[in-house]
Structure formats: C-alpha cells, structure tokens
Amino acid sequence: MLQRTLLPALLVVGLTTAAVSDPFRPSIKDQIALGKRGAEQVRKEGKVMPENAPLSIEVRRIGEKLVAQIPAKERKDKPFEYSFSVIDDKDVNAFAMPGGPIFVYKGLLDKLGSEDAVAGVLGHEIIHVRNQHWASAYADNTKRRLGIAVVLMLFNASDMMFDVASVSDELLFGLPYSRRHESESDKYGYDLMAAAGYNPAGMVDVFNVLAKQGKAAAEFLSTHPDAGKRGEAVAKRLKEDKREFPPLRPR
Template identity: 35%
Template sequence: MRSFHKVLIAGIAVLAAGCQTVQTTQPGAIGVERKQHMLVSEADVEKGAQVAYQQELDKAKQKGALNADKNTYDRVQTISRRLIPQTTVFRPDAADWKWEVNVQTTDDVNAYCMPGGKIMVYTGLIEQLHATDAELAAVIGHEIAHALREHSRERLSRAYAQQLALTGIALATGAGDMTMELANQVAAVTFTLPHSREQEAEADRVGLELMARAGYDPNASITLWQKMGKLGGSKSEFFSTHPSSDSRIKDLQANVPKVAGLYEAARR
C-alpha cells in the first residue's frame, strides 16, 4: 500500500510539473479575463491540428467537395479576411498564425476553427440558415474565438488530467511511453465533444467583438442563434459541440451594447 501511494504521489508530481496557468488572450472591450490551466503545449496541439485539418481537406478533395462553389468560397474568404486582422486585439501573435480558410460542400450545418487558425465552413450552414454575411461573420468569429482562447488545448489538458491514475503511474514506474495521438484527439474535441458552457460563453463574447470590429452588425449573432433554434438540434451537427439555449441569446443581447461603439467606428 505504501508503495502504491509513493507511485501515485510521483504521478501527481509529473502532472504538476507540466501544468501551466496561462492567459491565452487579452480581455478586449468585452472583458474575457479567465486564466486557464494547460498540461499540453501549444506547439504540440497546433501540430496535431495541422495533421487533423489536412486529413479533413484530403477527404473533402476526394469527394470533390472542397471549395467547389467559387461564389461561396469567395464569400467566406472575404468575411474571414475582415475578421482575422481583428484577432490581434486579443492575441498579437495571431498575426503570425498560418491561417487557412476553406469551404466544404455538405448538408451538415457546421463550421470550425482548429488551433492555429484552420477554418472550415460547411455549405449546409449557409444554405439551411439562409445566413446573411453578418450572421456568417458571427459563426466564423465564434469559431476563431475558440482558437484564440485555445479551448481545444484546454479540453485536451483536462482529459490528460483525468488520466492521471493511469499515465502518471505508468510514468512513475517506467511502464510505457505517454505518446498521444494528438491529431485524433484534436479531431475528437472538434467534431465530437461538446464545449463547456464557460467556453461557449467566452467564444460568443470574443466572437461578438471580432465581428463588430470588422464592421458586421453584432445583433446578427442574436438572429443567428434564433435561426439555429428554429432549425432544431437534430438537424444540425453544430449543436453536438455547440449546444444552444435561451441563456446564450440573453447573454449576447446583454453584451451587444459593449461592442456597439466598435461597430459604429468600423463603419465610418
């Protein structure tokens, strides 16, 4: 029993040694200031994201579904090019990210931005919601916000922490290697696992400021989620990782006044 406790303590020490408390973004006008506990390095997660994103691009290419409609592709590119420069308000280093923006032809209602700025918008989201440019900016801004706040890295770190009893003990006893398939894990948190309410609220608020600074009416974030609600969760892949609720719409309504001045300034 004593030896088990020694091993467990050693495992906890390994976990603690690798854990960092970080401030991933500046608060912006919207005031998102929460610090995050990270066990996985930013560089490793971005490498995994690049592999996972390339896999998705390859799949779409094989189906002839990658950037198949020029008008839709150009539209998404134009909106994204207005949003991306605003990211430096929250993260100056985002200017150096290797941003990629693509469109996949599919009926699925979804969009995502993997770590490091790897954006994908599904045509189903545009078509089924009849999304305006401002509403599309709300979606893309929201997804960019997840990447800026490193929510994927945070969720992976939490998952690693939950594996302490296994991985920590294995390291302490020399029983194997802790190699993780980060690409698969990044894909899992992108496509399968839901964000926490806390992360969703942060992405809503940061995305709201991004779209306002880019000259898109922040009120469109509200109409977007109203449309999502009418569409119904069963018809939207987006709901599997981005649960909708009346409370998020109320939160957006409460925060629109904080960025209204930024929107007016951007329109001048």
C-alpha cells in the same frame, strides 16, 4: 503512503496547469499538422466548393477580415493557418479543425441574411482555433483516460510523447468542445466581429437560425445546446455595449 506522495503532487498539478502550458496539450505545430490532416480528409469527401465559387470567396473575405483583427505579435507567436471553405451540403452547421481550417456548410449560409451573421459564425469558429479548444479538450480527454496516477507521473516527465499520427479520426473530428469553450467562442467571437466593423446583432441572428433547427443543429450547440439562451446573452451584451455599430449588411 499513497496519500503522502499524492497530495504534494496534486498541488504541483494545480500550480503547473495554472502557470505553465499543459504538457498534455498538443503544441501549436502539432495542432496545425492535425488540422491539415483533417482538412485533407474533409476535401476527400468531395463536397468542398471550389475556391473561386462566389460563396467560397465571400466566406474567405469575411473570415480574413476577422483574422486581420488578431494582433500581429500573436499571429507571429501562434501562427495558426486559418482557412475558410464551404461544404456544399444542406446541413446547417460549421466547424473548425485545430490549427486553422474552418468549414461552413452551404445549408447554414443559405439561412444567413447578413454578412454580419456570417461573421458571427466565423468569429465563433476562429476563437475555437485561436484559444486552442480542441487541444485543451484532447488534453483533458487524455488525462481522463490515463487516470490520475499516470498523469501525475507523466507531468514531471519533460518530454511528452505526443504523436500527431496517434490521434484517431474519432478524436480529431468527434471531440466535443466544453460548454466553457462554447461560451468563450461566443464572447470573443463577438469581440472579433466588433473589431472588424461588423454588427454583433449578426450573431444573435445565427442563434435564432440555430434555435429553429432544433436539437440536431450544429457544432455550435453540441455541448451548450440552448441556442435561445445564448442568443439572448449576446443580445443583452449588445444592448449594454456603448459602441455604435453599423447596420446589418444584407448579403
């Protein structure tokens, strides 16, 4: 009995996830709302540098240059509210909230010698937002928690009961991106950098910096920790890239 009902339903899930957006994934609007809530909390901790601090201005300028490479139609359809801020702390880290807010720690910026390296960090984080990695991780987490039977039942319910307020801080801040998400951010972050006229060698430098930090380093490495290998992958791609890139711009 169970088998008879479960099997077609599983097929439906397979098809649905491939063809239609995942009903367990928070909408873009919800992602933006969650990001705002998260960013507000980060600001409450009192370490975000003022908007007019030179470091904030620099990071915002580079971030906006990268965002400008996203096609206008996509920006209109998926109106993520990107923002770029610096946290005045020695941590060597950076992270993105769903929906757009991106934070970079001064500790990381202090170790980056070029604008291109800063663009490497921001490009990576932008892709986490743009490709809705948090929302996918959240959907996967929900499905795991509910178990297959409940998931199958809910998949056919037209209205998902997602509620922004029901998302705990633990999930908002602590949900790890998958290894696949990290690779995707490296890959498309590279593309964004290149499109904005930066040299992707800056991203290789970021991984070299992170590799020296050891295992405690950064959102970047939480689920895909081999900074050396990831840096090598970027370097290999750069070597095979026939385009010509400008020299690294020292900061």
